[in-house]
Amino acid sequence: xxxxxxxxxxxxxxxxxxxVAAVGALSPYDWDFLVSSxxxxxxxxxxxxAEGLGLTVTxxxxxxxxxxxxxxxxxxxxxELEALREPGGPTGNGGFRGAETEGDVADRGVGALRMLxxxxxxxxxxxxxxxxxxxxxxxxxxxxxxxxxxxxxxxVAQSGPAGWTLDVLNGEVLEPVR
Numbered sequence: 302x303x304x305x306x307x308x309x310x311x312x313x314x315x316x317x318x319x320x321v322a323a324v325g326a327l328s329p330y331d332w333d334f335l336v337s338s339x340x341x342x343x344x345x346x347x348x349x350x351a352e353g354l355g356l357t358v359t360x361x362x363x364x365x366x367x368x369x370x371x372x373x374x375x376x377x378x379x380x381e382l383e384a385l386r387e388p389g390g391p392t393g394n395g396g397f398r399g400a401e402t403e404g405d406v407a408d409r410g411v412g413a414l415r416m417l418x419x420x421x422x423x424x425x426x427x428x429x430x431x432x433x434x435x436x437x438x439x440x441x442x443x444x445x446x447x448x449x450x451x452x453x454x455x456x457v458a459q460s461g462p463a464g465w466t467l468d469v470l471n472g473e474v475l476e477p478v479r
Contacts, residue, residue, distance in 0.1 A: 303377045305342075306370035312342040319453035320346040324353030326455040326472060327427065332356055336417065337429035338365040346453065347429035356427070362416075364409040367431035371399030403437050410438030418460050443467055 312320070323346075332354060337347035339361035347358045376382040385397045410430070417426055432450035439447045439458060442465040450456060450471065457469035467475055 303375055304370045304373050304382075306367055306374040307340070308374045309340050310342060312345040316342060316346065316452065317349060320349035321353060323350055323453040323455065327354060330457075331425055332427050333421070333424045334359045335427040335429060336360045336362055336365070338367065338431060338434075339363055340366055340431070343367075343429050343431060347427075350427065350429065354427075362413050364413040365428065365430040365434065366409075368403075368406045368433045368437075369401040370397055371401070373397040373400060406434055407437040407441040410434045411441050414438065414442070414460065439467065 327350065334356055335347050335351050335358045337343045337358060337360075343365070344358075344361055350356075351358045371385075373382060373385050376385075382397075385399075387396050387398055414428070417424075417428070432452070435450045435456060436447045439456070442458070442460075447470070454471040455469050456471060457467070459466045459468065469475065
């Protein structure tokens with residue numbers, strides 16, 4: 302229950318179990334390959350999923366890294382974290398001094414997705430990243446609120462000529478939303 306952000310904290314046994322369990326949720330779909338954030342917890346998750354599905358991780362894409370929370374990284378709820386909150390209204394950075402803005406995070410994530418769509422048209426790609434980056438990127442392309450993204454939960458989004466659709470969110474099948 303600490304803010305990890307861009308700190309390169311390794312995957313633990315719970316995360317390894319979640320990655321192996323994710324293979325079952327991903328296996329009904331046809332996938333071409335995987336890409337991931339270069340942070341070790343995401344990279345190892347991608348490696349475990351790729352092994353379980355018989356796929357290859359083709360790239361570690363820096364722009365898929367988690368949000369930089371600045372001085373708030375490593376902190377849990379308490380006085381020290383509260384002292385870093387920005388006073389007086391929205392700051393665009395989630396309320397912490399020195400944190401990367403939500404808009405910058407969304408720009409990075411959407412940029413990576415657009416690059417993948419251009420470089421691999423029609424490919425079915427598993428993107429292993431981080432909850433905040435996924436949530437903010439989806440909010441940007443769908444122009445709607447998105448709840449917290451659960452660890453190793455399947456979320457399926459598609460880009461096409463008519464725009465983006467969200468078919469599965471946190472493992473729950475949805476009516477397509479544009």
